[in-house]
Amino acid sequence: MSASTDTHHAGDAAAEPRPRVQSAARAVGILMAIAKSEAGLTTREISEQVGIGRQATYxxxxxxxxxxxxxxAGGGSRYVLGLRVGTLAEAFSRQLAPSEHLAPLVRALARDTGETSYASGWWSGEVMMLSIARGNNPVQAAEVSQGHAGDAHARASGKLLLATATPAVRDAYLDAHTLTRLTPSTITTRRALERELETIRQQGYAIDDEEFAPGLSCIAMAMDEGYSPFVLVVTAPRERFLAKREEYLAALRRVVAAGAAARDGE
Structure with missing residues (x-):
């Protein structure tokens, strides 16, 4: 197993080299790439997506x-996740307390923006609010309670999670849920929603502009580039949202990047 070592500038007395097992990181990258595929990947596709040589991939x-x-699978030409991954998935559901892991990021987002912030994710086939923190602005958006699920088509978090889900997961959810009209702005047709989801995939974030509740707007960004089942959200009264949308987007990017750095030990 090969390893590499991060080095720092000599003048940085507080910094110390940190060893990294490159092969382990690459193996995780392969698993993540396969997990995001619809029907598995060939060796060539894995090599190109993960960015490593064909021999190392093999x-x-x-x-x-x-x-x-x-x-x-596929006559031996494609690689799919093996049965042992199921053990990890089962343990993830059993061991993870999402609110504890996501709460620090949600609190940081609320501090940065002054707005009510939260994290949502896939949980038992539903899009559920998992952690919430209030901002410090005197006028805050109306809160949705922790544990709230449903209406993914009308929420920034739900649309983003649907946009980054595999087609099979997305279709299963939409086939089982009615696109209920909650406000005059709610998307209520499958075709219009699919167009919206494609826009979200291209821009990398989702917006709910009074689609879930009148006078309320939200912006959501995925964690881990959409590989993880969680997203972070800023919600604000619509007038303030329109004035500060770019600020909220920048704050989301900072917090998502900080979360990735903490995860990677950087």
């Missing part, structure tokens, strides 16, 4: 296959 896939984390 060796890592051999190890992942031997450990049951991936397996061959």
């Amino acid at each position: 060796h890592l896939l051999h190890t992942l296959t031997a450990t049951g984390m991936v397996t061959r």
